[in-house]
Amino acid sequence: MKKPLLTILCGLSVTVSAAQNITKAEVAKRVDAIEKKIIAWREDFHEHPELGNHEFRTADIVAKHLKSLGIEVKTGVATTGVVGLLVGGKPGPVVALRADMDALPVTERTHVPFASKATTAYMGNTVGVMHACGHDSHTAILMGVAEVLASMKSELRGTVKFIFQPAEEGVPPGEVGGAQQMVKEGVMENPKVDVVFGLHIQSYQPAGTITYRPGGDMAAVNDMQIIVKGRSSHGAYPWSSVDPIVTSAEIINNLQTVVSRNLHITANPAVVTIGAINGGNRSNIIPEQVSMLGTIRTFSDEDEKMIIERVKQIATKTAEANNATAELKIPYSNHYPVTYNDPALVAKMLPTLQATAGADNVKLRQGETGAEDFSFYEQKAPGIFFHLGGLPKGADPVTAPAHHTPDFFIDESGFTLGVKALCNLTLDYMAMAGKRN
Secondary structure, eight states, X not given: OOOOHHHHHHHHHHHHHHHTTOOHHHXXXXXXXXXXXXXXXXXXXXXXXXXXXOOXXXXXXHHHHHHHTTOEEEEEETTTEEEEEEEOSEEEEEEEEEEEOOOBSOOOOOOOTTOOOOEEEETTEEEEOBOOSSHHXXXXXXXXXXXXXXXXXXXXXXXXXXXXXSOTTOOOTTOOOHHHHHHHTTTTTTTTOSEEEEEEEEEEEETTOEEEOSEEEEOEEEEEEEEEEOBOEETTOGGGSBOHHHHHHHHHHHHHHHHHHHSOTTTOOOEEEEEEEEOOSSTTEEOSEXXXXXXXXXXXXXXXXXXXXXXXXXXXXXXXXXXXXXXXXXXXXXXXXXXXXXXXXXXXXXXXXXXXXXXXXXXXXXXXXXXXXXXXXXXXXXXXXXXXXXXXXXXXXXXXXXXXXTTOOOXXXXXXXXXXXHHHHHHHHHHHHHHHO
């Protein structure tokens, strides 16, 4: 009787780790021993959040920790990024592991004892600062991975590159940062990375679970600016104006037809959203111009090109019909490609995730219109970006506070699974590469 392929692959995963003399049981033992440290790191980062390109305190803590483990450290990469290089005792591939460090301009509303009270200046305003997307968790988890793998240095069959990245959430116009800048500064070279792994914790996914998707996992993103220019007048004499507010309202409504009438929605989803609109300062003055900010999310190059063209056409022609003009910048300040998980790599490493979390706790997920600049690393090397549960057991995922909101909450009980998964992916990939050689 033939064994199912999944059974064979799971068996291979266990054998591979054993061939490296590092079993998953040993990994689990070492991870569980430092769980309290991982949680303490996360809570400290959460209480002291920093926006993109300003993660000075966070980067300093990360760098000191890596150096204490005997890991070669480079700081100041892409402004505040930290890169650690752990050269194993045996030759083999270079595996990159990435965590993002930045927080968001959100005022925290949770009641955890380590809640953020930080504020800062952002885009000309004083704002609260909060780790409202889980990057504090990602940083603490990767610090734990570094500690565990460094303790196994002599047995490692290859090199591990730890990438602690700033500014995943983007930077204000005029600045550079994030994964794209780290790639430009050579983080995927010297030594050249063979494979890259990363994770994202999810507030609506049960703790103790992992989800994954081969191919397009998260959408490409283009932000955009639309400036509508008209002619100002007194609000009592609108016939003397070319009203940019009315024109902007028509543009926003017309943009809703891009996805509903131009996209083959059964093939790929997409989003066109206007998130900010600003114009005027008095009730009785029609202003000269209105500015809008928005986002476009797509899963293919063809859809991206089509939607950008339609957005430009709709905005300019609608403005023209009202005797106004519309100027567009797409992208305005950032563009992320599709987060694309190499299907062959996913097939090869899926048994590792299943052996780590239990097969019932690893599930295929739907593509998501959220975006991730992890995609820039995957343009340079095959990669897997998977998702880690952070929802308290028994809680309702439908009512869980969303990412990027003041009530965002993560259950810390799932952190050790993230550490174990990244450790085992690294070890198993190295062992498989060694068998091929």
